Amino acid sequence: MNDHTQTLSDRADALEERMMHELGERIATKSTLFHLADGEVTMDSGPALKAANPDKYFLMGADPRLPKMPDKPTLIDFFHNRFASLNHLLQSATLALKNGHSEKVILACLLHDIGVASFIRADHGYWGAQMIEPYVDEEVSWAVRTHQALRFFPDPSVGYEYPQMYVKYFGADYKPEPYIVAEYERARNHKYYMTSRLICVNDVYSFDPNAKVDLDDFIDIVGRNFRQPEEGLGFDNSPSAHMWRTLMWPTRFL
Ligand SMILES: [Fe+2]
Ligand SMILES: [Fe+2]
Numbered sequence: 001m002n003d004h005t006q007t008l009s010d011r012a013d014a015l016e017e018r019m020m021h022e023l024g025e026r027i028a029t030k031s032t033l034f035h036l037a038d039g040e041v042t043m044d045s046g047p048a049l050k051a052a053n054p055d056k057y058f059l060m061g062a063d064p065r066l067p068k069m070p071d072k073p074t075l076i077d078f079f080h081n082r083f084a085s086l087n088h089l090l091q092s093a094t095l096a097l098k099n100g101h102s103e104k105v106i107l108a109c110l111l112h113d114i115g116v117a118s119f120i121r122a123d124h125g126y127w128g129a130q131m132i133e134p135y136v137d138e139e140v141s142w143a144v145r146t147h148q149a150l151r152f153f154p155d156p157s158v159g160y161e162y163p164q165m166y167v168k169y170f171g172a173d174y175k176p177e178p179y180i181v182a183e184y185e186r187a188r189n190h191k192y193y194m195t196s197r198l199i200c201v202n203d204v205y206s207f208d209p210n211a212k213v214d215l216d217d218f219i220d221i222v223g224r225n226f227r228q229p230e231e232g233l234g235f236d237n238s239p240s241a242h243m244w245r246t247l248m249w250p251t252r253f254l
Contacts, residue, residue, distance in 0.1 A: 011042070026059040033120075046253070047142040058253035069248050072232030075135075075222060079215055082247050083117040088205075090213035096202040097217070105198045106141040107136065107225045110218055112199045124148065125153045127243075134238035143196035149183035150200050152176045158194075158201055165205050188208055 029044040046058070062068065069083040079086060093110035101109075111132055115124030119131070125148025133141040154161050166174065176184075187193055229236030234244035 006175050021119075025056055026065075027053055027056050027253075028059040028063055028065075030251065044083050060252050060254070062249060063251045066250075070232070071077070072230070073234060073244070073248065074228050075226055075233060076215070076219065078118065078233065078244070078247065082104070083114060085117055086215060087213065089113055089117060090202055090215060091177075091211065092199070092202045092220055094211070094213050095165075095204055096198065098200065101198060101202075103144075103221050103225050104137055104140050105195055105202075106218070106221055108140045108195060108199050109202050111136075112144050112147050112203065119243075131240050131243050132226070134236075134240055135229070136225060139192045140225070142190070142192045143199055146183060146187045146190075146192075146196040147199040147203070149176070149180045150187060150196050151203065152180060153184050155197055155200075158197060160197065163205070185202050 027049055028109075029049070032041075032043045035042045035044075049058070050056075069081055070077055073081075075212060083089070089110055089112070093106050096106045096109040110205050111128065113128065114131065115121075115126070115128030125145050129141040129145030132144065151163065153167070154231065189195065229238065234241050234248055
């Protein structure tokens with residue numbers, strides 16, 4: 001037990017030193033999920049950190065290391081300040097635009113991987129769909145959620161094959177989890193099936209570095225199809241407002 005306490009305390013010291021250096025008077029904490037991603041089942045110890053820094057408070061708002069967000073953030077503000085990469089989203093939406101698809105399909109392509117770009121890879125379709133659900137047509141969020149499963153299954157009727165990239169990434173013998181298979185089975189006869197399938201068709205990995213993609217090309221489509229809350233994303237009391245707030249302030253103590 002002493003060893004364990006020692007380890008936690010060492011960790012807390014190291015963290016505290018780093019954070020104090022970067023944040024001045026505030027101590028930022030990492031959530032358990034961030035530690036799990038490092039292969040450690042642990043959490044930052046509030047009492048230990050506070051004991052080591054009796055004159056400091058924990059961060060309970062914006063993290064000064066991250067880009068500043070406006071008071072009433074829009075989806076576009078999140079694109080610019082919290083999504084780690086826009087290229088894949090923009091190239092997919094650009095392809096959907098070129099292919100003459102509906103605005104719902106284009107928006108679905110633009111948003112299909114925001115779970116990965118901003119939040120978490122695992123079950124990214126589900127997370128991404130939940131984030132946007134209160135603000136888009138149900139067809140769009142359904143398609144975003146379901147593309148995660150459909151990506152693993154070919155559909156010759158639209159020329160969609162199992163992605164070679166998945167063979168490269170996961171191995172030739174990879175089999176999707178039973179819940180993904182079940183999701184696919186349910187989706188096949190759903191009225192929005194093709195919307196989600198079109199995300200897969202336009203979900204391009206190879207990117208021409210010379211191709212011009214620009215978020216500005218989609219501002220109008222977002223404006224017409226994403227119900228931006230007046231109070232700002234995170235402050236409208238929607239069922240997913242907390243997710244946007246967490247993305248805005250990921251290192252708040254509580
Ligand atoms: Fe995806
Ligand atoms: Fe994708």
